Every structure is written in structure tokens, then in C-alpha cells.
Amino acid sequence: MKLFEYARAEGTDMAVKAAAEPQARYIAGGTNLLDLMKLEVMAPDKLVDINRLDLKSIEETDDGLRIGALVTNSDCAAHPDIRKHYGVLSRAILAGASGQLRNKATTGGNLCQRTRCYYFYDTAMPCNKREPGSGCQAIGGATRLHAILGASDQCIATYPGDMAVAMSALDATVEIEGKEGARRHVPVRDFHRLPGDHPEKDNVLEQGELITAVTLPAPTGGTQIYRKVRDRASYAFAMVSVAADVRMDGGKIDHAALAFGGIAHKPWHDPAIDDLLKGETPSDALFDKAADILLTEAKGQGGNDFKIPLARRTLKAVLREATQTGETA
Incomplete structure (x- = not known):
């Protein structure tokens, strides 16, 4: 694993400022990032630990429910309001990973997890997502896990998560904080990107932007x-x-x-x-x-x-x- 700088953020402003550098990455549960770092698929120069931020609550709002970005998958799936009114989300989370991983994985981190394409994980193979312009070994290779919709001649990888699929059905919104307190709200349905000519870009986050919460609209009763x-x-x-x-x-x-x-x-x-x-x-x-x-x-x-x-x-x-x-x- 490549040497890196470590910083612990005490507030969202500090986190966003610390992660503004080009090769900086946030870390919370680390269930995906640490694996990628061990394999040198990702080699950030700096990790910004956000575990001390006040983003661990699930709260009712006038319009529905707000899930903090640091709420663990286990806590989210088990929350009474989630189980009662948003059962599809609870079931999707429980269908993913293992109990140990769900205890560490967070809402924000789950949204940002990267593909499990075999070639993305193998640094001996060309991969446009890992190294733009190097080629896509998956095309013409082992494709059992790969996309049948929205692919391009640059990448045919799939998004591996379950939670975001349920959030898409529920029409959830991602709350994002950027520089100087700038905040924007992006529908989950628009948060992830199709590969096009830039498969290295998984989602719409800009460098340093931080997911602070996901909001769910009022339940439909369906x-x-x-x-x-x-x-x-x-x-x-x-x-x-x-x-x-x-x-x-x-x-x-x-x-x-x-x-x-x-x-x-x-x-x-x-x-x-x-x-x-x-x-x-x-x-x-x-x-x-x-x-x-x-x-x-x-x-x-x-x-x-x-x-x-x-x-x-x-x-x-x-x-x-x-x-x-x-x-x-």
C-alpha cells in the first residue's frame, strides 16, 4: 500500500477543505476503499477521516425522512421507520454484503462504492475506469457480471450496490456539501453516471464535495x-x-x-x-x-x-x- 497522509475532520467545513486536494479521499467505514488501496487500484495521497462528523442520525422531516451520511447500513436497515415505511430499502441493504460489513459500511460510502469488474481490480489488465485511455479488457473477456444497458465502447462495468437501487425506486435525494458551505441536492436517479467517454467518473461529485445525507420523500403506502x-x-x-x-x-x-x-x-x-x-x-x-x-x-x-x-x-x-x-x- 502506498504511503498517504491522514487527517481527521472535526466538522464538515474542515472536511471539505482538507479533501479539496486532487488526490485526497474521504474515509468512513472504508469497506471498499481499503480493499482498493491494498490492491493499489486506488492510491490516494491523503485520507480525510469523517467519522467524527455529526452525520449519524435518522430524522423525520416535514417531507419524509433524512438519513445521515454516516448512518451504518445495519442501523439504517433496522430503523423502525425504515422497516415500516420504506421496507424496500431495508430489504435491499440486508441483501448486500455480510453482517460485519453492514456494521461498518455507511450510507454515503455505499453510494460511492466502485464496480466489482474483475479487470478493474486487476492492475495487470488495461481498464479505462482505473487508467483512462488504457482500454477495456472486459470487452471480449469474461462478462458474466457486466452491463446489458447503458454501456459504452469504453466500459461495460456495472454498479454493484443494492441500497442505491432501492433509493432510486423511492426517488430519494442526495444532499451534498461543497466549498464554503455550498449545498446542492441531487436525485439518486441522477447521482451515478453512465460510462460514456469518461468511465473513470462514477458519479457527479466534484473533488472535495461531501455527501451529508440522503432524504426520502413521504411514503406512498404501496x-x-x-x-x-x-x-x-x-x-x-x-x-x-x-x-x-x-x-x-x-x-x-x-x-x-x-x-x-x-x-x-x-x-x-x-x-x-x-x-x-x-x-x-x-x-x-x-x-x-x-x-x-x-x-x-x-x-x-x-x-x-x-x-x-x-x-x-x-x-x-x-x-x-x-x-x-x-x-x-
Whole structure:
């Protein structure tokens, strides 16, 4: 591991100022960053420890719920209000990693975790995300984990998380603090980037900007489901995952919000799917149309071709369960 400078921030202003240097990075739980540093995939010159910041509470707001950036995944999943009103978020968090990691991983850090692409982790292989312009060894290589949507000729990696997929379905917002107290709010659906020509940029954060919280809107009162299809029952990344928040009224779908994991460089949300479902009577024909929208531009890479029919089946199963129509398996 490369030598680095260490600074402990006592306040958000101090943290943002200390992390403004080009090769500085924040550290909280460190569940992803430390692994990357050990492998020299990432080699920051400076780590800014933010664990002393007052960002560890979950609070009710006039509009919903505010989750501090340093709330651990375990505490978030177990919080009574999360379990009662945002069950899809609790289930998504519990579907990820292990109990030990969830005890350390934080809300802000989870949003910023990096891809688990084999070639990104192997410094002997070219990777545009790790070293822009070096090439993408994944294209034409082992692609089982890789994207079927939103990829580019520069990168076909996927975003590995579960929490952000549920937050996307819930239409959450990321609260970000920058220099001199400047604050902005970015929808989770817009926080992560597609690779395009700059796969090294995972999200919209600028150097030194700090996630301070995630806010959830008022609950919809709908049925919330998180289904994760993976190679084994625990401690595995999603091949395909679906987060859904669906409310029925009079036999019709009154509200629908769906997000997908394991298939793109970011949690995938297509508003056209939500618009299609709203106001309609549930049926397999309707669910097939939703899947058609999702997969219109889907493209397999050989080893992950199976994700296309798998995404269709998983989406349909979730919608059947959420609307209580037909078989859910």
C-alpha cells in the first residue's frame, strides 16, 4: 500500500477543505476503499477521516425522512421507520454484503462504492475506469457480471450496490456539501453516471464535495419489494435485481416506481416504465410491455447474454407479486 497522509475532520467545513486536494479521499467505514488501496487500484495521497462528523442520525422531516451520511447500513436497515415505511430499502441493504460489513459500511460510502469488474481490480489488465485511455479488457473477456444497458465502447462495468437501487425506486435525494458551505441536492436517479467517454467518473461529485445525507420523500403506502437474483444466497452481487414501490387502487395500478440493479453502470430507472403501468389493470401483457421498454436497447456481451431474459422474468415476477396477480416465481 502506498504511503498517504491522514487527517481527521472535526466538522464538515474542515472536511471539505482538507479533501479539496486532487488526490485526497474521504474515509468512513472504508469497506471498499481499503480493499482498493491494498490492491493499489486506488492510491490516494491523503485520507480525510469523517467519522467524527455529526452525520449519524435518522430524522423525520416535514417531507419524509433524512438519513445521515454516516448512518451504518445495519442501523439504517433496522430503523423502525425504515422497516415500516420504506421496507424496500431495508430489504435491499440486508441483501448486500455480510453482517460485519453492514456494521461498518455507511450510507454515503455505499453510494460511492466502485464496480466489482474483475479487470478493474486487476492492475495487470488495461481498464479505462482505473487508467483512462488504457482500454477495456472486459470487452471480449469474461462478462458474466457486466452491463446489458447503458454501456459504452469504453466500459461495460456495472454498479454493484443494492441500497442505491432501492433509493432510486423511492426517488430519494442526495444532499451534498461543497466549498464554503455550498449545498446542492441531487436525485439518486441522477447521482451515478453512465460510462460514456469518461468511465473513470462514477458519479457527479466534484473533488472535495461531501455527501451529508440522503432524504426520502413521504411514503406512498404501496407494496414494496426487493428481489435480487444472484449466484448464491448470500454475499454475492446481483446478476439482476428489481426494487419496486407499487400502490393499487380499485384494481388498477395507482403508483409504480421501479429500479434495476446488476444490469448497468448505475442503478437503472426508466420513467417510461412507471408511466406505462400507472392507471392500468395488471396483466401479463402489460408486464411484457414494461419489460420490452426496459430491454429495448439491451445488448449482451456473450457471457452475460442470459441477463436479458433473466431481467424480463424477474421484472414480471416482481410486478405479479406487487399487484397480487398470477405466479410470482
